Amino acid sequence: MADITLKKLAELLNLSISTISRSLNDDYQINQTTKDKVIALAKELNYQPNPYAGSLRKKGSKTIAVILPEVANNFFSLAIDGIEEVAQKNGFHVLIYLTHENYLKEVDIANHLMNGRVDGILMSLSSETNNLEHLDKLIEKGIPLVLFDRVSDKINSPHVTTDDFEVSQKATEHLITAGSKKIAFLSLSRYLSIAEKRFKGYSSALKKHDLDLDEKLIVSLTNSLEENYENIKKLIIEEKPDAIFASVESLAMTVYEVVNDLKLKIPNDIKVLSFSNLRIASFLAPSLTSINQPAFEIGRQATSILTRAIKYGKFETPLEKIILKSELQIRNSTV
Amino acid sequence: MADITLKKLAELLNLSISTISRSLNDDYQINQTTKDKVIALAKELNYQPNPYAGSLRKKGSKTIAVILPEVANNFFSLAIDGIEEVAQKNGFHVLIYLTHENYLKEVDIANHLMNGRVDGILMSLSSETNNLEHLDKLIEKGIPLVLFDRVSDKINSPHVTTDDFEVSQKATEHLITAGSKKIAFLSLSRYLSIAEKRFKGYSSALKKHDLDLDEKLIVSLTNSLEENYENIKKLIIEEKPDAIFASVESLAMTVYEVVNDLKLKIPNDIKVLSFSNLRIASFLAPSLTSINQPAFEIGRQATSILTRAIKYGKFETPLEKIILKSELQIRNSTV
DNA sequence: ATGAAAGCGCTAACAC
DNA sequence: GTGTTAGCGCTTTCAT
Numbered sequence: 053m054a055d056i057t058l059k060k061l062a063e064l065l066n067l068s069i070s071t072i073s074r075s076l077n078d079d080y081q082i083n084q085t086t087k088d089k090v091i092a093l094a095k096e097l098n099y100q101p102n103p104y105a106g107s108l109r110k111k112g113s114k115t116i117a118v119i120l121p122e123v124a125n126n127f128f129s130l131a132i133d134g135i136e137e138v139a140q141k142n143g144f145h146v147l148i149y150l151t152h153e154n155y156l157k158e159v160d161i162a163n164h165l166m167n168g169r170v171d172g173i174l175m176s177l178s179s180e181t182n183n184l185e186h187l188d189k190l191i192e193k194g195i196p197l198v199l200f201d202r203v204s205d206k207i208n209s210p211h212v213t214t215d216d217f218e219v220s221q222k223a224t225e226h227l228i229t230a231g232s233k234k235i236a237f238l239s240l241s242r243y244l245s246i247a248e249k250r251f252k253g254y255s256s257a258l259k260k261h262d263l264d265l266d267e268k269l270i271v272s273l274t275n276s277l278e279e280n281y282e283n284i285k286k287l288i289i290e291e292k293p294d295a296i297f298a299s300v301e302s303l304a305m306t307v308y309e310v311v312n313d314l315k316l317k318i319p320n321d322i323k324v325l326s327f328s329n330l331r332i333a334s335f336l337a338p339s340l341t342s343i344n345q346p347a348f349e350i351g352r353q354a355t356s357i358l359t360r361a362i363k364y365g366k367f368e369t370p371l372e373k374i375i376l377k378s379e380l381q382i383r384n385s386t387v
Numbered sequence: 388m389a390d391i392t393l394k395k396l397a398e399l400l401n402l403s404i405s406t407i408s409r410s411l412n413d414d415y416q417i418n419q420t421t422k423d424k425v426i427a428l429a430k431e432l433n434y435q436p437n438p439y440a441g442s443l444r445k446k447g448s449k450t451i452a453v454i455l456p457e458v459a460n461n462f463f464s465l466a467i468d469g470i471e472e473v474a475q476k477n478g479f480h481v482l483i484y485l486t487h488e489n490y491l492k493e494v495d496i497a498n499h500l501m502n503g504r505v506d507g508i509l510m511s512l513s514s515e516t517n518n519l520e521h522l523d524k525l526i527e528k529g530i531p532l533v534l535f536d537r538v539s540d541k542i543n544s545p546h547v548t549t550d551d552f553e554v555s556q557k558a559t560e561h562l563i564t565a566g567s568k569k570i571a572f573l574s575l576s577r578y579l580s581i582a583e584k585r586f587k588g589y590s591s592a593l594k595k596h597d598l599d600l601d602e603k604l605i606v607s608l609t610n611s612l613e614e615n616y617e618n619i620k621k622l623i624i625e626e627k628p629d630a631i632f633a634s635v636e637s638l639a640m641t642v643y644e645v646v647n648d649l650k651l652k653i654p655n656d657i658k659v660l661s662f663s664n665l666r667i668a669s670f671l672a673p674s675l676t677s678i679n680q681p682a683f684e685i686g687r688q689a690t691s692i693l694t695r696a697i698k699y700g701k702f703e704t705p706l707e708k709i710i711l712k713s714e715l716q717i718r719n720s721t722v
Numbered sequence: 723a724t725g726a727a728a729g730c731g732c733t734a735a736c737a738c
Numbered sequence: 739g740t741g742t743t744a745g746c747g748c749t750t751t752c753a754t
Contacts, residue, residue, distance in 0.1 A: 053529075055503065056487075057747060068725045073749060085724055098524075104448065105747035107439040107731050115482075122468070124683075128462040133457070136485045139611030145451075145504075148470045148483045167435030168390065169480075189433075308670050332665070335643050337672035392731060403741045418739060440731035442738065443746050 056097045065093060076101075107168070115145040115356060117165050119175040121153045121202070126301060126329035127347045128176070131200065134351025135174060142359045144171075153240075153275045155180035162186040165195070172196040172358045177204060179241035179275070196361040200354040201345070202246050210361075210372040212354040214345045216246055218380040220253025223325055223343055224297060228261045230386050232295035232323055236269040236287055239299040239308070250299045250327075269293055273303060285310045288322070295386070298326035304340060324385040327378075339383035346376050390431045396508040400428060402566035411436075430556045442503070450480040451693060452500055454510040456488045456537070459659070461636060461664035462682045463511070466535065469686025470509060477492040479506075488575075488610045490515035497521040502532070507531040507693045512539060514576035514610070537581050537678075545696075545707040547689040549680045551581055554713040555588025558660055558678055559632060563596045565721055567630035567658055571604040571622055574634040583635045583660075595717070602629055607705060620645045630721070633661035639675060659720040662713075681711050 058076075062069045072274050074082050075090035076099075093099075115345045118135055132148070139146045147170060151158040163186065165173060171309050175187075175196060179202075182350040187207050190197050203211040227235050237254050241247045268291050269277070273280045284306055287293065298304040304326030311318055318324050318338050328342040353374055361367045393411075397404045402421070409417050410425035411434075428434075442448040453470055455463050465485070474481045482505060482517075486493040493513045498521065500508060509528060514537075522542050525532050538546040562570050572589050576582045590600050603626050608615045619641055622628065633639040639661030646653055653659050653673050663677040688709055696702045 055747095059747075069727080069748085070750080071724055073747095074724085077749085081723060086723080098498065098501065100499065102443070102502055102747050103504045104442040105730090106749080108437070108443055108732090108746090109748050109750085111730085113439065123458075123471070124461070124464045124468045126459070131457045132483070133459045133485070136458070138482065140485075146483050148467070148471065148481050150468070150475075163433070164435065166433065167437055169438045274559040305667050305670075308667065312670070330667075332640050332643065332671065333649070335640075335671050336667065337670055337674070339672070394731075404731090405733080405742080406740055409740085412733085416739060437731050440746090441733080443730090444732050444734090445745085445747090482729095581740080 054335070055102075055256040056099050057102070061090065061093060061097070061099060061252045063100035065089060104126065107328050111168065112167060112171055112362075113145075114143055115147060115170045116355070116362075117149060117170040118159075118274065119149045119151060119158065119161055121151050121176060121178050123148070123150060126331070127201070127345060129326075130329055130347035131176075131351035131354075134348040134353075135355045136351075138355035138359065144359060151178040153178045153180055155182070159186040162190055166190065166193050170195070171362045172198070173247070174354050174358055175199050176202040177244055178202075179244060195359055196352045196367065198361075200350050200357045202244050205245050208371070210357050210367055210374075212350050212357070212374045212376065213246065214251040214350070214376050214378040216378075217253040217256075219343050219380060220250040220297075220299070221257045222253075223341075223380055224254045224257035225261070225263045226341075226380065226382060227295045227297065227323055227325060227386060228257060230295075230319075230323060233263060234266070234269060234291070234293045235263075235295040235297055236271065236291065236293035237297050237299065238271050238273060238284070238303045240273055240275075240303070242272050247299065254297060266291075277302075277306065280306050281310060288314060288316070293322065298324070301326055301328040301330060303330060305344075308336070308340075318385050319387060333381070334383060336385075338385050341383045341386040342381050344379045344381055346378070349376060390437075391434045392437070392516045394488050396425065396428060396432070396434060400424060404547055412441065439455070443678070444553075447506055448480075448710075449478055450482060450505045451690070451697075452482045452496075452505040452508045454484045454486060454493065454496055454508065455484050455595075456511060456513050461666075462536070462662075462680060463569040465664055465682035466511075466686035466689075469683040469688075470690045471686075473687050473690035473694065479694060486513040488513045488515055490517070495520040497525055503524065503530050505530070506697045507533070509689050509693055510534050511537040512579055513537075513682065514579060514582075515577040531693055531702065533689045533693045533696075535685050537579050540580050543706070544618060545692050545702055545709075547685050547692070547709045547711065548581065549685070549711050551584040551713075552588040552591075554678050554715060555585040555632075555634070556592045557588075558676075558715055559589045559592035560596070560719060561596065561676075561715065561717060562630045562632065562658055563592060564662060565630075565654075565658060568602060569601070569626070569628045570596060570598075570630040570632055571606065571626065571628035572632050572634065573606050573608060573619070575608055575610075577607050582634065588633055594678060601626075615641050616645060620649070623649060623651070628657065630658035630660070633659070636661055636663040636665060639663060641670070654722060668716070669718060672683060673720050676718045676721040677716050679714045684711060698713070 058069050060073045061072045076086040148320050151159045184207050197209045199211040239247045251255045325341045329347050335338040393404045393407045396407045410422040485497045519542050532544045535545040574582045658677045664682050668675040668677045
């Protein structure tokens with residue numbers, strides 16, 4: 053079946069291409085009878101406008117890009133769900149790109165999106181990302197950019213995050229109240245402001261309770277499960293923390309594995325607490341005290357800001373910086 | 388910063404547009420010095436070809452679509468990971484569409500992809516999908532389509548699945564050997580051939596061990612967590628099965644919730660086994676006996692078949708029907 | 723109320 | 739080795 057174009061419809065109906073185009077776009081000038089005829093035939097032949105011709109002509113592609121560190125992750129997959137919902141409702145197509153926590157890949161992807169392929173970009177930074185020139189270039193180009201979760205304050209764009217400082221402080225205090233004195237802090241990055249905020253929440257809680265900040269208890273991990281396993285094992289053996297605060301879900305999983313292999317008991321020997329969107333956290337052995345982020349809602353709101361900016365040609369000023377609340381769910385891994 | 392086009396480069400260098408185009412495409416006829424000059428300037432100005440102009444002209448968009456029932460799901464998010472990897476390596480952009488297990492949405496999405504937006508489609512059917520005309524139309528249009536996991540034998544396309552019948556039979560036999568006599572079977576759909584294969588594996592194991600197939604133990608569930616909770620609760624209370632075989636991970640999660648609320652014990656009161664790609668299945672209380680599918684590899688292979696078909700303009704014949712092996716991991720929920 | 727024609731940015735015949 | 743030109747399918751002025 054050959055592609056059906058405006059031209060073909062025009063020939064079939066003995067009308068000009070522009071009349072067809074206008075009918076399909078419900079132009080007020082066109083005779084209703086003509087319109088009906090055109091629409092009927094278009095439907096019958098399942099006419100689908102060529103998106104590239106339209107994009108070339110009109111500018112605007114009704115497409116957004118989502119750049120993520122990874123997708124096999126409860127937080128990000130929930131966020132995509134929210135993104136896709138709002139995008140679909142507003143008629144946007146969603147392109148997905150994964151950086152795998154690789155800064156160079158992130159730059160590369162950003163550079164390839166400067167050509168009009170997308171009308172806007174949603175992004176969560178890779179853990180390696182420190183330099184933000186690639187994002188500045190995007191903004192200079194006038195491509196709307198909204199960051200979420202892994203954001204940066206050094207970039208002039210709206211963003212959606214959670215109350216990382218407050219909830220981390222609260223979580224750390226919970227550990228202290230439960231009797232912990234040597235709390236280790238695990239994170240994925242030393243660069244991201246989200247990591248910094250979580251860390252500051254942690255350290256501020258320590259200070260408030262007159263506990264010293266011990267550098268040896270602060271561990272930066274990577275994308276490699278094996279490396280993380282070894283480093284966490286080393287941490288537990290050498291430093292003997294009585295609690296671990298994992299700032300990322302996957303690290304908590306590894307902690308469970310290490311603790312199990314070392315034949316230690318949670319929470320007696322060591323308490324564990326983590327940011328996590330695991331649906332069955334309550335059925336883990338022991339159930340995991342979690343900081344649950346509203347991932348779906350983060351995705352929704354970020355996309356909503358983006359699509360509005362695309363529609364109106366600019367962001368609302370001042371730039372929206374939305375902070376949603378996370379929830380601390382206390383379970384058996386800490387009490 | 389205004390967009391930089393071939394025309395602009397041509398003006399700047401006092402060359403014709405086609406010379407610029409050819410230089411950038413490394414045409415053999417062009418003088419090396421000219422080429423170098425053009426390439427240097429293009430790089431300096433960060434020239435990015437307009438993808439829509441190219442697609443309009445050349446046909447082919449270097450874009451594939453992935454149509455999925457959902458993404459907040461360990462299986463599908465791992466599959467996306469594999470898809471994205473192969474796509475990126477072959478220079479393809481990945482559009483993602485979610486059907487939320489809704490047949491009409493699936494049809495709608497398929498219809499909107501018949502206009503050249505994508506060069507090919509990867510798809511896993513929604514649980515509601517019974518009629519496949521929308522896919523036939525795609526194939527008629529000449530758009531390469533590769534199904535994975537949730538496939539259908541009624542459609543003339545390559546696909547990638549796992550050994551659903553064999554592993555389901557093996558899993559059911561494992562339950563029988565462990566002493567179960569009333570094994571309930573939970574699934575999401577009565578239409579999909581994958582559901583049928585898993586069911587047949589289950590029923591064939593029953594027959595082999597002279598156990599009767601009891602219709603009341605076969606339950607079709609939906610997309611709604613609440614409904615599923617109630618239906619599973621009803622099943623357990625009324626039929627008192629001594630084991631449950633969940634053919635989808637999310638159903639196993641709900642089973643854990645129901646069993647817990649009913650104050651029953653796994654595996655003593657009731658054994659549980661499920662298809663699942665949960666990384667921490669071994670840390671559940673009790674650890675979950677799982678059928679683990681190679682989700683990442685499924686995504687990779689499906690994409691590899693698709694990109695090859697796009698490259699060569701047709702699928703290899705006979706159509707590839709790849710079957711990868713799943714792995715039954717026996718844990719405490721069944722022994 | 724409809725048609726003719728220009729042009730979006732690019733590639734590829736076809737000149738020279 | 740480089741330039742000229744047509745045309746991909748569409749929207750949108752400008753005519754009529």
